[in-house]
Amino acid sequence: MAHGHIILSAFFFNPQGDHRMSWRHPRAPGREILDFDYYRDLVQAAERAKIDTIFVADHVSIWDSVKSGVAHYANARLEPLTLLAALAGVTRHIGLITTASSSYSEPYNVARFFASLDHISKGRASWNVVTSAMEEEAKNFGRDGNIDHALRYERAAEYLDIVKALWDSWEDEALLIDKESGYFADPARVHAINHKGPHFRVRGPLNVSRPPQGHPLIVQAGSSEDGKNFATAHADAHFAIFSTKEDGVGYRKDINERLARHGRRPESFKILPGILPIVAGSKDEALERQEYLQTLLPDQVGIDLLSSWSGLDLSAYPPDGPVPPLPDESTFNGGHTSLNRVRQWAKQNLTLREVARRLSNSGSVPTVAGTPVEIADQLEDWFVAGAADGFNLMFPLLPEDWHAFAEKVVPELQRRGLFRTEYEPGTLRDRLGLPRPANRFAEQRDNERAVS
């Protein structure tokens, strides 16, 4: 897009890397995942490489729908808002994105957290809005099961509107701090929002003044219809999943049409597809590394995973045998995308264990593996074709894949003029070429003035 360089966002959910079993790798961190120093080192390395943002994903539960999940999956981790706030204090430039659930929190609290993080970081905060889809999450918040998908997004839209109104509830000029006159604020520029909607009632104003970015950057990460509609209506950046450059170009076209419906231009919306970057001496070496990670999946977890994705109880089937007949899509109540991936592999005559191992890779994000030059080639190719404004870097193994990318791929991109060599001044929005949002209350008053 119009913006001059590739946007790079360094991601993690599992602090050991973005494979379900990364934690078992001999070079993965152990107990240091609970130690702030581990994250400080990671993020300061990213900042040395001039990476745009780090992105810490989140769930509000452990993963125990699969019985073997508690034993074999790395369920314990730090909470990301407190972690990012701590990181804000020891970094100066890098953007700080984290997930917060609009289904299981209060809009007044979330508005405060991100407004405050934006002040503390001098304009580097970003909220990845999620609606939370796991049954395990619902049960930690007084519910028996998930809120219905469409309703979750309707609620999320109302929730986000409240949060943005609260960020606007102090106009930029509201804060006077005039010691002489005794006016701390201009009452005409501090607004109750008096929101009364189907899901929430919030009076306001916020007790944090307007964030440096106006609104902290809004990110959205779901590629369902509801997700894409929500993103193009409300978000600034979008984490997407597609496998080829052609898919990316098509995805951008579809997104642009949706943006136009909201009167938005393509440049106002950054698309960052997820990739799994593996820097290695050769493609073969990269593949070997990936296959090694797959061997770390205990059979039990693989079978449990496959059972839950296929809706069948496969615990009695031999791991080296074939996948039994799968349910028909029309009557299947689970995730259809997952089921169809399993079906595809089953057709290739893979064994249960082999299918399970493939499932253990995170989602369907493409691997971009090879030498630094080969990786830079592919990123450049997608970027120049308009398939991506940048990339969500989902490293299979931390910290080494993160460091390898920062130290080897970034310089290659810099040499090609595709990536910054110094941070530009300003906020995260400034650096991404995204405008500072207007204040709805200031606009209202201007409009009223124009009319009268």
Next chain:
Amino acid sequence: MAHGHIILSAFFFNPQGDHRMSWRHPRAPGREILDFDYYRDLVQAAERAKIDTIFVADHVSIWDSVKSGVAHYANARLEPLTLLAALAGVTRHIGLITTASSSYSEPYNVARFFASLDHISKGRASWNVVTSAMEEEAKNFGRDGNIDHALRYERAAEYLDIVKALWDSWEDEALLIDKESGYFADPARVHAINHKGPHFRVRGPLNVSRPPQGHPLIVQAGSSEDGKNFATAHADAHFAIFSTKEDGVGYRKDINERLARHGRRPESFKILPGILPIVAGSKDEALERQEYLQTLLPDQVGIDLLSSWSGLDLSAYPPDGPVPPLPDESTFNGGHTSLNRVRQWAKQNLTLREVARRLSNSGSVPTVAGTPVEIADQLEDWFVAGAADGFNLMFPLLPEDWHAFAEKVVPELQRRGLFRTEYEPGTLRDRLGLPRPANRFAEQRDNERAVS
């Protein structure tokens, strides 16, 4: 009490100091209250002085029940959890206490925040449990008015029990991270809490492993009957308000009786009365400084304040005139303590303005003013008499009163052997001489074993 030295906790709610109008003082901070550096400097100074904890209070609304509040009161501030997390990253020893409302948040989220802050800070996190009493707060969270006082505390007790259970949901030995066997955790030591109570349903387990302190330190700050009962049942430390050493001795006696009902010993519960310390060359100079702060109260705010505390509309009365007849306590619906303070001053023939200025001091916390030696004398006197385990230092003007205390009073207390000269190793609980709480699930299993 048994513990060897005075506990010192450096407090703020208003980052300009603990007078409603401190922000107007020529030496008070201006826009730097939104800047992390301001707080880093304050807290690092406290850490140099070996202060036990900082305590950042909080409300979840601005103060606009008084009409002039928006114009003249310093309502904009940072959110304290994000602030303390950022401070955790740039400090090593000092305890980090903050308020979170049990009425307007979800127990799963609050359990995560404090567990994570405890990991990030290596055992220095502390939660001041409040039930939130302002109408303005209720209206930011979907309610028309406050939850009834007794019900708030009943809810808070259930809430706190859930949070403690979630902190226990990973036993200390649960985390195996055994790369060889593939066991990340021992499933027998990771527990769903399956809480189903009158106010909450929470399944668990938490997705953060057990905090270094077992449970982050629990603080409570209300001195109502409900507040004291809640504190002695559930808390480790208690911020109290009393005016004299004799009151403090009586307060401790009352608290010890309540503790005994819960099978607790006096040493398990630290009482920290609030004081307003003013270090000056002489008592007169200290008094002058305090009176100067009072002159900063705009008449409008004073009259509005007095109106809301007395239940009368005083806006038409001359500020230099007397206080009109006050309502009878038996029919008064507001705070009785406040009304009686106003009545006492009215009897002394103070004018409206004079009464209003006295009200503008924070609460009824005693001023401890004078030279460093005089202040140390008073702290020692209360401590040795058993009236206080330490003090909640509510500085009228920041940052200078904070720095003066750290640089002048602390060395005097150290000379007397009443305060540490180096931080002891360990967690905040270790330093306060408070035991690490047992894990309820581990205890359950031990009991079951003993029975069988």
